[in-house]
Amino acid sequence: MKPSMKRTAGYIAFLYAAVGCAWILLSDLAVESIVRDPAIIIRLQIYKGFAFVLLTAAMLYVILRRRLVAVENAQKHLEQFKFIVEHAGQEIYLVDKNGNIVYANHAAAKSLGYTADEMVRMSLSDFDQVYGPPFEAHFEKLKKDGVISPFETTHMAMDGTLIPKEMRSVFLHMGKEDLICGFGFDITRRKQNEEALIAEKELLAVTLASIGDGVITTDVAGNVTTINQVAESLTGWTQEDARGRKITEVFDIIDGASGKRCPNPVETVTASGQTQTLCENIILISKEKKKFLIADSGAPITDRNNQLIGVVLVFRDITEKQKLIEAAQNTDKLESLGLLAGGIAHDFNNLLGGVFGYIELGKLKNTDPEAAKLLDKALDAIEKARSLTRQLLTFAQGGDPIKKQQLLYPFIQETTTFLLSGTNISYRFDVAEDLWPCYFDENQIRQVIENIITNACQAMVNGGILEISAKNKVMGKSAAASATDHYVEISIKDDGMGIPRNILPHIFDPYFTTKAKAHGIGLTTCFSIIKRHNGFMDVTSESGKGSTFHIYLPAADLPGEKTAVQADKHLV
Numbered sequence: 380m381k382p383s384m385k386r387t388a389g390y391i392a393f394l395y396a397a398v399g400c401a402w403i404l405l406s407d408l409a410v411e412s413i414v415r416d417p418a419i420i421i422r423l424q425i426y427k428g429f430a431f432v433l434l435t436a437a438m439l440y441v442i443l444r445r446r447l448v449a450v451e452n453a454q455k456h457l458e459q460f461k462f463i464v465e466h467a468g469q470e471i472y473l474v475d476k477n478g479n480i481v482y483a484n485h486a487a488a489k490s491l492g493y494t495a496d497e498m499v500r501m502s503l504s505d506f507d508q509v510y511g512p513p514f515e516a517h518f519e520k521l522k523k524d525g526v527i528s529p530f531e532t533t534h535m536a537m538d539g540t541l542i543p544k545e546m547r548s549v550f551l552h553m554g555k556e557d558l559i560c561g562f563g564f565d566i567t568r569r570k571q572n573e574e575a576l577i578a579e580k581e582l583l584a585v586t587l588a589s590i591g592d593g594v595i596t597t598d599v600a601g602n603v604t605t606i607n608q609v610a611e612s613l614t615g616w617t618q619e620d621a622r623g624r625k626i627t628e629v630f631d632i633i634d635g636a637s638g639k640r641c642p643n644p645v646e647t648v649t650a651s652g653q654t655q656t657l658c659e660n661i662i663l664i665s666k667e668k669k670k671f672l673i674a675d676s677g678a679p680i681t682d683r684n685n686q687l688i689g690v691v692l693v694f695r696d697i698t699e700k701q702k703l704i705e706a707a708q709n710t711d712k713l714e715s716l717g718l719l720a721g722g723i724a725h726d727f728n729n730l731l732g733g734v735f736g737y738i739e740l741g742k743l744k745n746t747d748p749e750a751a752k753l754l755d756k757a758l759d760a761i762e763k764a765r766s767l768t769r770q771l772l773t774f775a776q777g778g779d780p781i782k783k784q785q786l787l788y789p790f791i792q793e794t795t796t797f798l799l800s801g802t803n804i805s806y807r808f809d810v811a812e813d814l815w816p817c818y819f820d821e822n823q824i825r826q827v828i829e830n831i832i833t834n835a836c837q838a839m840v841n842g843g844i845l846e847i848s849a850k851n852k853v854m855g856k857s858a859a860a861s862a863t864d865h866y867v868e869i870s871i872k873d874d875g876m877g878i879p880r881n882i883l884p885h886i887f888d889p890y891f892t893t894k895a896k897a898h899g900i901g902l903t904t905c906f907s908i909i910k911r912h913n914g915f916m917d918v919t920s921e922s923g924k925g926s927t928f929h930i931y932l933p934a935a936d937l938p939g940e941k942t943a944v945q946a947d948k949h950l951v
Contacts, residue, residue: 394438394442398434398435398438399431399435403431406427406431464484465484465485466485467484467486468486469486469562469563469564470483470484470486470487470490470544470561470562470563470564470565471483471484471486471487471560471561471562471563472484472487472559472560472561472563473551473558473559473560473561474503474514474558474559474561475556475557475558475559476518476557476558477502478502478503478504478514478515478518479501479502479503480498480499480500480501480502480503481499481558482499483495483498483499487563490534490536490542490563490565491506491534491535491536491537491542492536492537492538493537506534506535506536507532507533507534507535508532508533508534508535508541509531509532509533510530510532510546518559521548521549521550521559522550522557524550525549525550526547526548526549526550527547527548529545529546529547530545530546531543531544531545531546531566532544532546534563542565542567543565543566543567543570544563544564544565544566545563545564545566546561546562546563546564547561547562548560548561548562590607590609591609591695592609592693592694592695593606593607593609593610593612593613593614593673593692593693593694593695593696594606594607594609594610594691594692594693595607595610595614595621595626595629595630595691595692596680596689596690596691596692597626597645597689597690597691597692598688598689599649599687599688599689599690601625601626601627601643601645601646601690602623602624602625602626603621603622603623603624603625603626603629604622604689605618605622606618606621606622606629609695610694613663613665613671613673613694613696614629614630614631614663614665614666615665615666615667615669616629616666626643626644626645626692627643630644630663630692631663631664631665632644632661632662632663632664632673632675633661633662633664634660634661634662635660635661635662635672636660641661644675644677644690644692645677645690645692647677648677648678648679648690649679649687649690652679652687653678653679654676654677654678654679655676655677655678656675656676660672661673661674661675663694663696671696671698672696672697672698673694673695673696673697674694674695674697675692675693675694675695676692676693676694677690677691677692677693678690678691678693734761735758735761738754738757738758738761739758741754742754742755780819780820780823780908780911780912781820781822782818782819782820782912783818783819784816784817784818784935785816785817785818785819785821786814786816786817787814787816787817787819787824787849787867787869787932788808788810788814788849790821790824790825791808791810791828791847791849791869792808792847794825794828794829794832795808795828795832795845795847798828798829798832798833798836799832799836799845802836802842803841803842804835804836804839804842804843804844804845805842805843805844805845806844806845806846806847807844807845807846807847808847808848808849809846809847809848809849810848810849810850811849811850811851813851814849814850814851814867815851815865815867815934815935816934816935817867817932817933817934817935818912818933818935819912819932820912823908823911823912824908824912824932826904826905826908827905827908827909827930828871830901830902830904830905831871831902831905831928831930832845832871833901834901834902835871835873835875835926837875838873838875838876838877838925838926839873839874839875840875840876843873843874843875844874845871845872845873846870846871846872846873847869847870847871847872848868848869848870848872849867849868849869849870850867850868851865851866851867851868851934852865852866852867852868852931853865853866854866863933863934865933865934866914866931866932866933866934867931867932867934868929868930868931869929869930869931869932870927870928870929870930871927871928871930872925872926872927872928873925873926873927874924874925875925875926876922876923876925877920877921877922877923877924877925877926878918878920878922878926879922880922883918883920886902886918887902887903887905887906887916888903909930909931909932912932912933913933914930914931914932914933915931916928916929916930916931917929
């Protein structure tokens with residue numbers, strides 16, 4: 380019985396006793412003071428008893444009527460509350476301290492496939508896969524805290540289906556009994572959406588990882604949100620380090636021609652609201668200060684309401700592609716010049732032959748010793764001219780190289796050692812142990828290496844170190860090279876004065892030279908020889924910091940063969 384009901388019962392009992400005692404005492408005193416006749420007194424006592432019964436009956440009627448109205452109202456409210464609880468879309472459970480179900484509403488019973496009557500004969504452990512077995516600890520914690528933050532559990536329906544639920548629990552003390560009131564929500568759809576979102580993110584991650592281009596996304600403020608693996612490789616920033624940083628910090632780009640920093644690509648796209656192809660000749664500077672020539676574009680990211688929410692940048696490394704394009708351009712140019720040079724060299728060589736013959740006849744008829752010396756000098760000059768003519772013919776016609784399959788090492792080492800003996804230039808080799816064999820003409824490739832090393836020595840006037848490396852390289856196929864994509868790359872690096880940027884594009888041009896006594900066809904001849912080997916050349920240089928010539932020769936079709944020579948890492 381509730382305390383309020385106990386107080387009401389005590390109040391009624393006390394009131395009845397008080398009124399009864401007061402009536403008996405006061406009525407007896409009044410009768411004795413007024414009436415002396417015993418017969419009348421007896422009659423009055425009877426009437427007094429009737430009056431007392433009627434008075435107390437009236438009082439009880441009023442009190443009970445009020446209580447009945449209150450009980451009816453309470454019963455009505457209880458029915459309304461029960462109706463609400465039963466028809467609530469939320470699952471509601473009452474559980475005692477032993478984990479037994481005291482009450483379960485219609486939604487709770489329906490979610491598990493039971494009736495409400497079946498539920499109240501069950502224990503929490505019969506269907507709760509998480510909190511059923513360790514319920515005692517859960518109960519004590521809830522009794523102590525009064526309420527527990529929402530948590531997830533799993534209920535097993537009557538047919539064995541596992542249903543993910545989110546529960547909220549509060550502690551109740553009802554009379555002498557401690558109970559838990561649990562509110563449950565079926566979160567199956569939410570879990571499915573979460574799994575779909577995870578799957579979508581995984582698909583996006585796989586897609587980004589499989590894209591050959593670098594991809595960076597940002598928010599509207601230009602802060603990095605996503606960066607794929609290719610972009611990580613080019614920028615030097617990982618996803619964890621890049622997230623939240625400004626795009627200008629991660630995507631550091633400069634104009635390759637002027638060296639000036641390019642405009643913020645996110646601001647460019649945001650301002651236009653359209654896909655933008657950004658500046659040409661862009662150099663990306665990585666976190667490790669490596670430089671890559673890239674082609675890139677940017678596009679806005681919008682939501683379903685067409686509101687701008689970010690920017691996506693897509694870029695690719697075109698360094699190797701640009702080298703191949705430049706090599707193709709040089710090849711086209713040299714082919715045209717080669718035809719002209721070949722014709723001139725052939726005619727000039729014939730003229731030199733005639734001049735040489737007449738001088739020889741002059742020597743036979745000459746009797747003057749001084750004139751003989753002059754004629755010998757003329758013959759020497761003609762021989763030098765004929766040597767120059769042979770270089771022109773090599774450039775123009777080259778003669779098909781007599782190629783055979785062999786290893787570039789130790790051939791390169793022997794050529795380098797011979798050329799640098801007696802000089803103040805030190806050298807070192809770095810050769811891959813599994814270097815692929817190539818088809819090449821020893822004499823022609825020796826001529827290429829001699830030309831490059833001679834130029835390097837002339838650049839290192841005060842001595843220095845020449846670094847020669849050879850390694851395997853796989854690159855995209857190009858019309859500038861052979862039909863293969865497997866090459867052996869030979870790199871010859873000096874630490875000389877370097878080549879100025881404005882001169883660098885012209886070093887393979889015929890007759891271009893910065894030396895007073897040079898003809899300017901040495902590197903042109905090298906380029907022509909490598910081209911006839913179905914390879915290509917390029918050079919990287921920075922004024923004051925030296926130059927590196929790269930020679931690419933197609934590898935032979937023997938992928939399993941390796942060199943038997945361990946790379947020599949020692950300075951000589």
